[in-house]
Amino acid sequence: MELSDRAARLMRSLIEVVYFERDPLEKIDHVLELALQGSVDEYRDALDQALASKVxxxxxxxxxxxxVVVRRFLAEVRRRLSSFDDPQLN
Structure with missing residues (x-):
């Protein structure tokens, strides 16, 4: 499965927050804040696409x-986003 340009941009926006972190999972709350500022559904869809891809x-x-660390980090972001409603839809 390929990764759309939009999904790739969204993944970059999440990953760039943790480039220099020894353990990316330690910054996951900060990354969630970033994702919650946009469309949660769009981030969830992009994360699903990214995690299912061979990219x-x-x-x-x-x-x-x-x-393996990047995928573990993104999978945890996706797991945590599953408990949020999309504020863009309210």
């Missing part, structure tokens, strides 16, 4: 973290 997500920015 090397670590290559969307500087490769400071291995692919």
């Amino acid at each position: 090397r997500l670590a290559n969307l920015g500087p490769e400071y973290h291995p692919e």
Whole structure:
């Protein structure tokens, strides 16, 4: 599965917050704040697309973290976003 340009941009916006973090999961609350400022449904859809793809997500920015770490981080962001309603729809 390919990754749309929009999904790639959204993934970059999430990943760039943790480029220099030793453990990206430590900044997950900050990343969630970023995602909640936009369309939660759009982020969820983009995360689903990214996680289902064969695209090397670590290559969307500087490769400071291995692919497995980037995917684990994005999967946790997706899991946590599942409990939020989309404020854009209210």
